[in-house]
Amino acid sequence: MFRRSTCGLAIAMALGLFGAWCRPAMAQQWLANPGTNNWNDDANWVGGLAPSGAGATAIFDSSTVTSLFFSADTVIGGMTFNAGAPAYDFNVATALTFSGAGIVNNSANRPTLNLVFGGPVTFLNSASAGDALLLNGDVTFANASTAANAQIDVNGALIFQDASSAGNAVITDLFGSDRVEFRDTATAANATIDFDAGAVAFLGNSTAGNAAISVSGLSILLFEDNATAGNATLTMGPVGRAEFFGNATAGNASITTGFASTLNFYGNATAGNATLTLNGFGVDFNGNSTAGDATLLNNSLIVFRGNSTGGNAAVVNAATADVDISQLNSAGTTLGSIAGEGTISLGSKTLQIGGNDASTQFSGVIRDGGAGGGTGGSLTKVGTGTLALAGSNTYTGVTTIQEGTLLITGSTTSDTTVEAGGTLAGTGTIVGDVFNGGIVDPGNAGIGTFTIDGNYTGTGGVLRIESVLGNSSSPADLLVVNGNVSGQSFVQVVNNGGLGAPTTGDGIRIVDVGGVSAANAFVLAGPVNAGAYNYQLFLGGSGDPNDWFLRSGLRPAAAAYPIVPSLAQEYGARLLGTLHRRLGAQEQLRDRADLLDEPYFNGGWGRTIGLGGEQTGGGTPFDYQLAAGQGGIDLFHDEVAGGIHHYAGVYVAGGQGRADAGGQVARLALDAASVGGYWTWYGPSDGYLDAVVQGTWYEGTATTVDGSGIRPKGAGLATSLEAGYPIRVGETFLIQPQAQMVYQTFDFQSQRDAASITSFNDNDSFRGRLGVRGARTIALRETRAGGPRLLTVGLTADSWGEFLGDNVATLTALDGSNPLSFASDMGGAWAEIGGDVTVQVTQHASLYGSGQYARGFEGDRAATMGSLGLRLNY
Incomplete structure (x- = not known):
């Protein structure tokens, strides 16, 4: 995107070496009453020698001349402004290079470097811009130099390369052609960057660090190569643009898009662990890019195109927001979780949700269609968390619950398969068939009714029923199947504090079948006990021969536990025995003079x-x-x-x-x-x-x-x-x-x-x-x-x-x-x-x-x- 220019830097370094050879390294002080304002005039310096060279330091105190200009290319180690120094400004029409300490200001006044005809100004080694004000022209920070606390108004190019840093600088642009580039391993550190017409680019392995960066108007924020947004705060104002290319990552940044602004990911770029607050035109993922593990607070539009993926990103939708995967070239994509409202447009694609194991509720609508059109969109639930769907969802593909829980309190129009690691729960309605190889659990954090407006087929799964086990009027979950019931499921009954009681009549209804129920469609997964009572499962009642009921009888324990003291009584009595059983015919010992002589x-x-x-x-x-x-x-x-x-x-x-x-x-x-x-x-x-x-x-x-x-x-x-x-x-x-x-x-x-x-x-x-x-x-x-x-x-x-x-x-x-x-x-x-x-x-x-x-x-x-x-x- 940007061609890197190193010519000016090479000249500056060459000049520095030349200056260092020509003049000795020393500190020179600007005169209190110099004859002119020319930096390069030796007569204006104490000792009659203008500072020049990599080790030279210019010292400034009070002076009658505080506005200086450079008449020749100059290399110095740095400038030091003592405590009483007034505000100095330097008009730089030639190349100026800092290769030592840079600008050290001990005064209360900020020095100004005004690059009248473009400079350039270069900071090398560990040089610092201090708290200077840099105006106009090109500025380059190389090696380990830093912008420190400077204020830089860019009119041209501001380059950070090698391992340089923007420090705590405040950087703004003046005209539309201005640009800031971070190259190599440079960092924006804690800088504040505000552009409304130019470009801010991070290239190579550079990072935005902890900077606060704002682009608006015609300005653009770019991340290329392996660059990262780090922990920065990035704001796209009205019409602003941010784009990630190559292998760039949004890192852990906080990114906010504004009115009519855009955010795009291309190539293999990733949103990383960033937090994206999406307004304006939202965000587009293109190519092989991914939303990674980011958090997307969507007030606008999230679009996935090409072969991009949602990774394990967490999406929180506002009421008017949309997530659109219909334009993908692949069969579908993933998201870590979805929450909130709005719409999710699947087209003909499959959306896999749950990889971040979070538990969320989505009250919007999951549908077919979208910008790419198409029907038959499908939903796959993975991960250990719970996805609650409270809206009226209209997608027409299949729903597959591989892991975790899909809690439906609204409705879906999709045939649903519950696999071994999944759970289907809720109080809503499925307008389709259900195949249960996992767990179907009517209710939502309590007892409730779940409706299947189609057929139910058990494929070795579990129907979990919660009940307050007692008599026939006991509260209990109810599965309503308006179609037929076939296959086999194991009924797991969870007693919510029921004390047990005799049931009468049909008992406790747990499955209401509108069609025909197979004789072995449901069997108990294990004993169901409450107090002294055991509950068994029965098919058919007085009202409908296809419904299923729990009916109680006495537990085996009621018959078995009283035997404990009976067994103990028999043992104790038989151990006591009788005299002859205990000791034999002890009367044989009578008159045995050879025995019993000791008492x-x-x-x-x-x-x-x-x-x-x-x-x-x-x-x-x-x-x-x-x-x-x-x-x-x-x-x-x-x-x-x-x-x-x-x-x-x-x-x-x-x-x-x-x-x-x-x-x-x-x-x-x-x-x-x-x-x-x-x-x-x-x-x-x-x-x-x-x-x-x-x-x-x-x-x-x-x-x-x-x-x-x-x-x-x-x-x-x-x-x-x-x-x-x-x-x-x-x-x-x-x-x-x-x-x-x-x-x-x-x-x-x-x-x-x-x-x-x-x-x-x-x-x-x-x-x-x-x-x-x-x-x-x-x-x-x-x-x-x-x-x-x-x-x-x-x-x-x-x-x-x-x-x-x-x-x-x-x-x-x-x-x-x-x-x-x-x-x-x-x-x-x-x-x-x-x-x-x-x-x-x-x-x-x-x-x-x-x-x-x-x-x-x-x-x-x-x-x-x-x-x-x-x-x-x-």
Whole structure:
């Protein structure tokens, strides 16, 4: 655009070298009363020598002559104006070059360089123009020189090249042919540039820096090559023009266009990250140019031509503004986001929106047509943000939602495809078909109705429904399809604080179909729970067989959670067991003179327990398994007169219980840790009284088939009192009537799942047993130590009864309301038969085991159990 002239600069540098060789570098002072006003007259300077040369400095104080002229080309290092110096002006009709410090003004008066016949004036190296006033003629800043705080009225060419800077200068033009050029890596820095007829050009790798640049009238602002507008403020006044060519960029500038002004991008130029406030004729993007990541505040017109692109630019449209992509040679373009009002003219092109991930609302109209004409324009939504369309959009191509959300509160006339990463939402209307492979979400930040004035086809997507789940009149999103429904979609129900309740009639309508609905068009994506209720999806109602409804029933959790204390009760009771199951035939120890000679710590024992059973009485039926390991030590044994024995000891145990409830509807798992203590009294004829106290801590999980679950935590306290009296029949056989009472109480913490709060109460248990044990003891071969070795075999028949055991779990909504209680009733009576064996294997060790089978008198329970233990006495 501009031809670069370096001839004047080369002459200036040559003169500088010549002057430096001819005269010594020194500081010369202008006389207080010089004879003439000729700078180059040696007689006008103190010392009789005019300053000349790259290192020469002219010093000015008070003088009777303050208007000087140059009669020859001159090179100096600089001018220094001392504090008391008056206002000097210099008429430069020849070449003047500053190659040192430049102009240093310590006075209160601004010096003036008046380039009467064009100068030129050149600043080299690090020379500064100080705060001088430069009028008329050509001025060049080269190397690292700076215009500093100068005021420059351009009448010709003002050139900044190399790494020079306009500093904080104020630059204005005088006539239409004036120009300012920034070349190489020069910068406008913090200058103020105001042109109304000439040209301001940035070439090479130059930058507008932080300058304030205004062009109006016939003036033009140009950026070429790799130049950048930096962080400048650029203003196009009336009829002003700004153009970007090559690889130039608007950088981070703030650009404002005014009345009848124009802004154009050509070649590979980019708007960068600039903010463009568009008035006048707006902005044109041509060639391969791009709007980049700019912000376009459009009060006029944005046009994309050729192969230009909108990049990720953010467009904010005023009510009368238009964005026109209809003249593109390519199939379409992109924009980061659109907002505001006005129109967007697509022609036959595709506009892709959303690349900057911003969320915006556009209330204007997206349409076909534009300056390039054409129909069938299309819209593609990308990015993670939300684009809200509130207007009546009339484009006739397709709408594709690839990512993020397209929120329609107005209307479109386009067939719409929702892809896997996209969401279609809103309360508006689509006059076309919808293909849902992503998410369709009726409503706008709440419950609402979305209308499809065509067909709906599910392609594996999700229909998201918000509802305040309760009875049939509960508020809920509604999808209205005036055409047919086909394919398949997964319905995801979001509960907005609903407490759950029974539904009546058709239930809660969520899809209103005007045409025909396929039988499997909608299926629930997952369980829908609120409080104690579960909601299922149904096709058809009393009003229309093609509509879809939610109807409630009790949750699986309502049946499963009450089993938690029931499982704990069964575990605690089976761990307590009976005396013979716990310790074997301990009466074998009577009269063992070789044992029990010490009253303390004279025995230890351990056993394993296993049980499998089923409970089919009151409440949800369940199958269960119990397993435990138990070990104890006799702390004390005492034999008193008359053959009376006392035993006391403690034990620990660990185990677990597992249950499957309601035919795999729920699974329960409880881990348990116990400690206990016992005291046993034996009379002279082996009648006994056995007392046990046991504490157990429980922790586990309860999960249902619908994915709900809690983590029960609690503790139980159990006591047992058992008595038996043997009736001997001969020397080796006895019949022993027995009685036992077992009481347990439990405290489980309240638990919260995604839909409810569960609390446990009324979880006490009281069991009683009446039974008889027949046993025979025989002597086997003696031990190696010569002591007796006994074998005891027993058979038992018992009748048990549970007099409490009505375990209750109460489910409420998450706010504690709508309580509903559910029971797992362990009460009832059952018979139990079994056997036990105790055999001494050495002088100090005995093995013992037992097995039982239990069955309810009313067939409401059954269980098989066994244990195996080892006892050591010493």
